[in-house]
Amino acid sequence: MAKLVQIKIDPTDYHSLKSGKYNLCFAQKTNGIYSVVCQSISNYLPSTRFSWLPNYRLFGTNFFTAGAEVAIETNIVDVGLIKQAIASIDAAGVVKPAADASPSRFIAFSNTYGPIYPGLEGSSAGPDGVQRSLPIYVERDAVGAGLVLLTPVDVVRVWFQQQIVSGTMLSQEMLAKVNAFEVDLTAADTASLRYQNGVWSVTVPD
DSSP, X not given: OOEEEEEEEOHHHHHHHHHTTXXXXXXXXXXXXXXXXXXEESOOOSEEEEEEEEEEEEEEESOOOTTSBOOOOSOOEEEOXXXXXXXXXXTTSOEEOOOOOOBOSOEEEEEXXXXXXXXXXXXXXXXXXXXXXXXXXXXXXOBOSEEEEEOEEEEEEEXXXXXXXXTBBOOHHHHHTSOOEEEEOSSOSEEEEEEXXXXXXXXXXX
């Protein structure tokens, strides 16, 4: 089931945002943090939307650098929110998928490679409604050998920002500098927001 966020932007704010070349950005919370810009959208209109699906793919990379774009440096495999079945990264750095299992709230994988930065791609759509598989998370610190858990949740952070692209890795300092709004859809499928006079608010859908 897709999660959908609808946004209505006040005309005055919309003119300022567009003339300033601000993009609409969102990030999805994983392991309690926001570490990657899921999408940076330039083709938004005064009434716009984005959505995401609970479809994930696991990969590894050799670095986390705030402000840089994610580089996927292993192969990439489909994973789900599962338990008992465990994906793996072997000693050669090859990612292997997990077998089917019952639903859970986390993605587990076994790391026998050594220090690596695990990451996730997620499926999201901008205003055009086209689902794209894009990076949504990279662990900020390398993990060593052993069992690793990744927990994406249906909570996103939304903001406007200049000169930033999809897949940009985020630090706490970068997030603190933007006027962002957190949307929790763990218990709902849709949310309606308004952006007026530089202030975010939740609205009742039309």
